[in-house]
Amino acid sequence: MTSAGHFARSLRLRRLYRHGTAGLMVTPLDHSISDGPVIARGSTIDTLAGQLAASGVDAVVVHKGSVRHIRPDRFADMSLIVHLNASTAQAPDPDAKYLVTGVEDALRIGADAVSVHVNLGSDDERRQIADLGRVADVCDRWNLPLLAMMYPRGPRVADPHDPALIAHAVTVAVDLGADLVKTYFPGTVPDMLDLTTSCPVPVLVAGGPARADESAVVDFVGAALDGGAGGVAMGRNIFRSADPRRLAARVARLVHRHPAAELDHTIRGQHHHDGQQTVLA
Template identity: 65%
Template sequence: MTSYLHFAREMRLGRLFRHGDDRLLITPLDHSVTDGPVVPRGSSVDRLTGQLAAGGVDGVVVHKGVLRHIAPSRFAGMSLIVHLSASTRHAPDSEAKYLVTAVEDALRLGADAVSVHINMGSADERQQIGDLGRVADLCDRWNLPLLAMVYPRGPGIRHPQAPELVVHAATLAADLGADLVKVPYVGNVAEMRDVVAACPIPLLCAGGPRRGSGTDVLAFVRDVLLGGAAGVAMGRNIFQAADPRRMAARVAGVVHGEPQPHKADETEGQRDERTEAVLA
């Protein structure tokens, strides 16, 4: 039986892993602070979030201010992860990350979990690792799940997807108290299995840069799962798709083992008018 002291944490993790299959599809939307707007022209963050929910995404990562522009009903069947870290690509050191939201504020906003970003090997690593430790302590106090996004990045990092670096990133997150970790995919199923085997917490692979087609995206997700990962945290390849809802549904189908529609990949650019009417 779950300890009373950990009841809230288990409840929130249960919302994230709502399918009961230990698999997870997260869509980060925090790129808007780092790189600029993520919402397609003519749409809105509320509409995009609705498309992700309709497509079966398990949780989205957003910054606190974005929630002012999203209807709470979008999270009826999807978890809210509030991102605590920020930086922009225009900074002198774009690999430096700073905390911009408190754990208590995320709780007040209704978060099911929070996330922090750490660039392992960066010039600012000391601050970022310290922030991770402090956030983990607060999450433990409030029984709030913590997702650590850890990337090998810095002056001395030549091959950020090297297995020895990715496994270090994963175990760093676990050792400092994270409940989940997001790391780069190492590019090889067998080596990914070794990374996962060394990590005692659920591991998600970052979706990475845009891929050539929906077929390429799904092939990547299958390799990630064959490598033993719990799922993917996929942003650009979903929210930049011509039809984010359909792309999310296709990825969710792979992650959760549901049958895939047998349609030509070219239909990726076509929108489902019935769903568009519901989400409008």
């Protein structure tokens, strides 16, 4: 990578970490294609985006069409990650993800980063891995950060939360060029530490199914951070909350102020003494 390219990618990564290098609080809203509407009755995606920006969320993940329905000023306080592939729950194979846009289009509409979802173990794994590799190449060409959403998921996966399978999924993302990886929490803090201490890029823990108890959400996030997670990517628990702004703010404060992340390193992939990761170069 040229010095100019190194600068451009680093600049975009720093924009993602707008609240400091302790960790990232990302709210994915890409569920709208896979599962249906994510916006509560009487609200809009612009209103939700405004609530998230005001709560301290670092970035939202949305599909390209949603961007035109969000006021640009919402992104004065948070970053835009455009999701590049999709599938629906009604498909013959919901685990098969298909590219629906590209890196250049994401840049054209103002993306700070892009994301791609891959299900390892699905019948369609071969094409999804190839898509991730091609997207990573284009991201390198344009110096755009790439978030890979990696899950052991499919007919050959007996336990999606098997730590060995999660570690394999994360390794695939790193080997193909991802800057950030989103995946499952493996179940325990020691298992999470095994994953994060051997990974050269930040691992963001997926928020998982919606929980009725807000304190359970906070406890889950705390365990992930204790395990060295580079942050969380929490969607359903936020947008299905009775008060998305309040819960997002609570989680964001925890991510940005967690004791495991008090040191501010500036070497990409360098780890804190207990496994906490940073991404800045």
